Amino acid sequence: MATELPGRQATGAATDGGAGDGAGARLPQLHDARNPGTDLDLDWVMSAQANTSAIERRAATLPARRTVKKAHQAAWLLKAVTLIDLTTLSGDDTPGRVRRLCAKARRPVRDDLLEALGMGPVTVGAVCVYHEMVPVAVEALAGSGIPVAAVSTGFPAGLSPFRLRVAEIGESVAAGAREIDIVISRRHVLTGNWRALYDELREFRAACGEAHMKAILATGELGSLRNVARASLVAMMAGADFIKTSTGKEAVNATLPVSLVMLRAIRDYFERTGYRVGYKPAGGISKAKDALNYLALLREELGRRWMEPDLFRFGASSLLGDIERQLEHHVTGRYSAAWRHPMG
Numbered sequence: 001m002a003t004e005l006p007g008r009q010a011t012g013a014a015t016d017g018g019a020g021d022g023a024g025a026r027l028p029q030l031h032d033a034r035n036p037g038t039d040l041d042l043d044w045v046m047s048a049q050a051n052t053s054a055i056e057r058r059a060a061t062l063p064a065r066r067t068v069k070k071a072h073q074a075a076w077l078l079k080a081v082t083l084i085d086l087t088t089l090s091g092d093d094t095p096g097r098v099r100r101l102c103a104k105a106r107r108p109v110r111d112d113l114l115e116a117l118g119m120g121p122v123t124v125g126a127v128c129v130y131h132e133m134v135p136v137a138v139e140a141l142a143g144s145g146i147p148v149a150a151v152s153t154g155f156p157a158g159l160s161p162f163r164l165r166v167a168e169i170g171e172s173v174a175a176g177a178r179e180i181d182i183v184i185s186r187r188h189v190l191t192g193n194w195r196a197l198y199d200e201l202r203e204f205r206a207a208c209g210e211a212h213m214k215a216i217l218a219t220g221e222l223g224s225l226r227n228v229a230r231a232s233l234v235a236m237m238a239g240a241d242f243i244k245t246s247t248g249k250e251a252v253n254a255t256l257p258v259s260l261v262m263l264r265a266i267r268d269y270f271e272r273t274g275y276r277v278g279y280k281p282a283g284g285i286s287k288a289k290d291a292l293n294y295l296a297l298l299r300e301e302l303g304r305r306w307m308e309p310d311l312f313r314f315g316a317s318s319l320l321g322d323i324e325r326q327l328e329h330h331v332t333g334r335y336s337a338a339w340r341h342p343m344g
């Protein structure tokens with residue numbers, strides 16, 4: 001559904017210094033619907049640049065600039081909980097582990113802490129698992145409204161036969177996954193074959209059907225921030241609902257500089273097409289203070305509209321435990337042992 005907006009005030013993003021500001025007269029018609037993609041625009045892709053030293057400088061100063069006042073920190077951390085894709089992606093995953101994770105997803109924060117913070121119940125954004133665990137997670141989350149996300153397309157390397165990668169998406173959707181986290185072929189980026197990358201992603205998107213597609217770029221393997229910017233644009237042109245940094249299995253996973261590049265690509269795409277694409281940093285985000293940094297960057301670059309589960313997720317297997325510890329400290333003034341928060 002397209003929404004003709006009368007002015008920039010009509011978009012949440014544009015009212016708080018986020019995406020939309022600066023677009024001026026060229027702000028396009030805005031859309032509430034999921035991103036359908038565009039044709040591959042190679043001129044646009046090739047025009048994307050990344051000034052690595054400026055990006056790294058800006059990312060490095062973020063923790064000092066970040067001003068989430070103490071009183072607001074608990075609220076931000078609770079918001080972060082609702083944005084987590086609670087993840088288990090291990091070779092030794094079992095139905096029992098996935099069921100425990102799903103129970104945690106339903107009640108990620110203890111009731112007494114929520115009560116002390118004056119908050120009602122919250123849940124995480126999604127539970128993310130391998131295909132074989134999708135039916136278990138779907139059953140364990142029945143009635144909760146929490147979607148199951150499946151990693152797919154030969155995760156994490158994406159090097160299995162193409163037809164099997166496409167078929168894998170269909171199998172996970174049929175098993176009940178509402179979100180599919182696909183991996184791209186890094187070689188298409190490294191050889192500058194943007195057409196091949198676009199065509200591959202177009203097929204993945206078609207195979208997803210109604211399920212939302214998160215495109216994992218594996219940024220730690222793309223060679224440069226410029227490649228990250230270009231791959232981000234191609235993924236959005238191919239119809240990605242989210243762009244995601246990493247599988248969690250690369251040597252380098254989510255970072256703030258990479259996030260800055262991807263968030264700006266999302267802003268560029270929004271300003272040109274009117275479609276909002278989501279962002280998912282993933283891999284190695286395990287501390288509450290890291291989550292606050294990512295949220296601060298998100299708010300600075302895209303505005304508050306993006307701070308919702310339909311447009312932002314943390315891909316994380318152990319972040320929730322640290323956030324719970326920090327919330328407990330906020331409420332009681334004491335830290336509990338990490339073992340008291342074993343899942344997530």
Ligand SMILES: O=C[C@H](O)COP(=O)(O)O
Pocket residue numbers: 087089128246247248249282283284285315316317318319
């Ligand atoms: O997509 C999610 C990642 O695989 C999670 O990575 P992590 O275990 O480093 O939090």
